[in-house]
């Protein structure tokens with residue numbers, strides 16, 4: 186539908202007001218909430234991911250698009266709940282203990298939400314016990330951990346050990362990232378996957394969930 190094409194465009198452009206208006210318009214035209222989500226909001230966010238990966242747009246544009254996504258999601262969320270659309274999967278995400286950087290983590294969370302995942306964001310400076318409690322409370326398919334400091338990335342290893350000791354490691358896939366994180370580190374600490382940026386975090390998460 187034309188209104189959805191426009192919606193995807195406005196989302197890509199980061200026009201929160203336009204996105205809210207077009208989301209309402211699409212629903213008023215009788216389109217299903219799941220169509221508005223998939224062919225409007227998620228489509229626009231997908232385009233943001235492609236352009237961000239190709240270095241054609243940068244962090245500020247992504248954050249602005251994510252804000253526009255939120256404006257649309259606020260309208261859609263209650264409708265989606267009514268019509269019983271299941272999220273792709275549930276993911277817990279947080280920045281590890283001792284680390285206060287959250288811009289990258291927030292971007293990842295937003296892109297994941299944009300791709301239809303339900304995100305439970307535990308924030309920054311998250312100790313292992315808090316991740317473990319959140320897994321027990323929410324039964325997610327994925328745990329995402331972000332670390333930006335060489336001094337806090339070791340925390341990822343400790344957390345994975347703690348997940349094992351708490352008996353929750355086998356039920357979840359562990360996705361990690363942050364500037365100092367590499368594939369080599371990922372293999373060493375026994376995480377399931379790593380991604381260098383927010384857009385490929387979505388691809389990696391989908392790959393891990395098969």
Ligand code: B1M
Pocket residue numbers: 244278283284285286287288289290292293328329330331332333334335336360361362363364365379380381382383384386
């Ligand atoms: Co800090 N800081 N910082 N800092 N900071 C860095 C990381 C640093 C590289 C700067 C430098 O010295 N050149 C350096 C780390 C050195 C090191 O350990 N190797 C550093 C330092 C040293 C510090 C302090 C120790 C400084 C001090 O106080 N002496 C201190 C530590 C505080 C703490 O955490 N305990 C500190 C503090 C801060 C601020 C609070 C001032 C601020 C953070 C504000 C905030 O986040 N709300 C800050 C900032 C902004 C930075 C830089 C400038 C930018 C980080 C950023 O947001 N990048 C950074 C230097 C730099 O990177 N140029 C620096 C943009 C963001 C989109 O990228 O976070 O890499 P990034 O996320 C990417 C990917 O990594 C990936 O996707 C994201 C999007 O593409 N990704 C994931 C991230 N998490 C992922 C998770 C995934 C998958 C992918 O799966 C779950």
